[in-house]
Amino acid sequence: MIELFIFIALPVFASALCFAVKNLKVQYALSLTVAVFHLTLSVIVFLGVHQAVLPGFFSIDSLSKLFILILSNVYFWVVLVSFSYLKRPAMPKAGEGKRYYFLLLNFYLAANSAAMLSNHFGMYWVASEATTLSVAPLIYFYRNEESLEAMWKYLFLVSIGIAFAFMGILMLTLSAKGTVLEGQQLFFWEFIKNAKELNPIWLKVSFIFIFVGLSTKIGIAPMHSADIDATSNAPGPVAALMSGSLRLTALLGVMRIFQIVRFTSSYDVVRIILITGALLSLFVAFVYMFKANNFQRMLAYSSVEHLGLITLGLGIGGFAFIGAMYHAVYNSMSKVVLFIGSGNIHRAFKTREMSKISSVLNKVPKTGWLFLTAFFAISGIPPFGMFFSEIKIFEGILFSDMPYILAPVMFFLLFIFVNMGRNIFSMLYGKRENGEVHNETEPFDFSHFVSVALLILLTAIAISSPDILYQNILVIAKDFGFAL
């Protein structure tokens, strides 16, 4: 019970307090305290020191253990950096947005935790709709036309997507007609236990509706557009939250239904759907990188790419599934560093257009170097974790029944890397025509500290490869029926 209080009730309570307290510093201290509690508890639960028993529609299994740890890790660093970001926002008009910033952030944490811990499709639905509601006003932080449009599109398209997911859930109940599950509640484990009895046609339809609906939130092509607009116009820390944890919350819903389908005859069809979606996402990212003009948009497309890789891992199964879970962990951390850097660059140059940005390394050297390192991390250069997780995914593909998929995947990834690299190097090193370059010094602030800490953590996890993480991922793979 106490776990539920810390994971969900405490953030809601903090959110209400943030409404009452107008002082930004107090709000920050409050949110940081909540984040620390949340992180501590999820680490304790993850390490298995404490066996969490949750009541009602909530429970913890190895999958939610891992995802809630990712969520609280990302959230903690984002909150930590938020105050220094709010003190000097990239655009002066953000005054009004600040007032509700921490309130919404706390609400976001509560909604995401509820979605990740839910063991009932209905509860999951309510919570994941709530995450949309919490993040939409945050996208409109800068109060300009672009962010307004992005917020409208995100709110509208994702709400429709989630409505589709709800239809998928209703179809799941249809698939249970005439089985022992008829008239029962929609608990995940009940469905997984009796998966073989479900009507295969309705089950497939249900999966398609849930996958397509949640794709708007995960950012799987061709439903990625609203997500891209939102991520590319949100302030840096919010974009980091979206890329690092919100997409995973939506992916969790897909994984839950996938886990049910895994043990039925519909598995082969569903696999093809997942793989197609994933390859399409990689392709979309590949095409965009050729004409990229806005660097935050480029990073948003990079998220589409990596979520595509994770989905591909799910679809392929086996080793690739293990790789996908590792990839989710590493991607979340690298994305936080990249988006925090992107926020700093936006603040220094007052624009997100890459054609107007040059000599970042001279103007904001610390941010520039960290951004470059984070770019290496996200591209899968060793010793950063992405290298190992991508290798695992490739290995999984190679030894699966569809090894030929590896060719297009490698091709897309190579060109995404080359084009992203070209753009980022021209931002960092490029010199404007007849422009003079001054070497400026940049004070070391919280955002740099967070970036350094995360990069060290990222490398440490990758190199030491903690056994507890590996064991946990193995248990997840076993739950999904992938014996290694």
Add this chain to the structure above:
Amino acid sequence: MENVLSILFCLSLFYLSVTSRVKAYVTVLRVQGIILTILLVIPFLSHFSVYGIIIPATMLIVKVIYIPRYINKVILDLDIKRRIEPTIQQMVFLALVIATIVIIFFASQLLSKSTPLNVIPFASGFSAIAIGIYIIMFRKKLIVHVCGFLVLENGIFLFGTSVAFELPMLIELGTLLDVFVVVFLMGIALNRISSTFEGFEVAHLGRLKD
């Protein structure tokens, strides 16, 4: 009784496809809310319980009273013109709607042979989902898009009753609350859009492109 109400619901969809006034959309939303509330109340006529009346009551408050009133207020505040401004001709739209509904009814009839389901509520709910999407696709005004989204939501609700499935009360209330907040946020966003772009049409939203 359920079938009669579902057919009434379906008729309201036809009305939606021929009317060209924004106000009529709001009225239809209200009527659909009343139909859904009655559908929820029917089971309680035989065995009444105070506990079970909470959801129909919330439904009534959210879908019949609060949301239509809020949309009317937005229309009034922003001085939105009364016409819906379609992107295709009304007659073509009506033909499309009729064709869709006919296909959905036939398909549901076929499906009902393999799975036991209530064909009329099932098909009506599904039609409302399709029409809601059409409204979003073929209308220029953003406020009409919100109405389309709500028609879609109502359709899902009717669809839910047709598969004879009951969510626990807490979750049911949660879904209603979510819809409530979505509409509220959309209203605020519309307010901002009208002051930022000086208009409420999709055409104004074209800044974000690849």
